[in-house]
Amino acid sequence: MIMLKKLFFKLLPYASQVSYNNYKILSREYGHYKSAKLWQSMDKNGQPIPWYSYPLIEYLQQLDFSQKTIFEYGSGNSTLFWASRSKHVVAIEDDPAWYAQIKPKLPSNVTYLLVDNKEDYVKAIHQFSTSFDVIIVDGSHRYDCIISARPLLSNTGFIILDNADWFIEATAFLRGTDLIEVDMAGFNPINGYTTVTSLFLTRQVSLSPASDKQPKTPIGGIEQYLDHK
Known part of the structure; x- marks a missing residue:
């Protein structure tokens, strides 16, 4: 049966073969099918990832955030993602039911606040006497949160x-x-x-790679080294 499937696949037009391979990369390798089926933002191994565009997720996974402080409007699997990579995360949530669902999952390096009033939610970042290396706006009232949070971005950070x-x-x-x-x-x-998920970088942004190899081979890519050939 497997041999027949392989033979049938080879008989398909090239465009059909490529389209099918691309479908497999997205559905299986990125874990998109699993995430859609379970309605959870996760990779193929079930690990939490943000609900950002895949290109940005792959880029962020290449960087070292171990000494960075993160502020997040909105919460969920993205909070778990950032908590596993950074020094400290502050996450603000305005949905009580979602807050109750996420809170038990969070590690000790997360400060998690429920703020269901719009004005207090938007201004929540100002109760912390520090700037943040990364500010994420992925929750409610995004325009107002952008205006409020911009002054609290560190000189070497990004939004x-x-x-x-x-x-x-x-x-x-x-x-x-x-x-x-x-x-x-x-x-x-x-x-x-x-x-589209966008980065807004300061002119002095500090981005350190997490390993010696950057860029890494993308999901579904071909791993090879051609520098000296």
């Missing part, structure tokens, strides 16, 4: 805005504060459409 293509005024505001916008478009967990 992540998920679904940035839906918040054009927010992106314009951030560019106007001399941040460099890098848009990463592509598929993301769970959903059946593509999205």
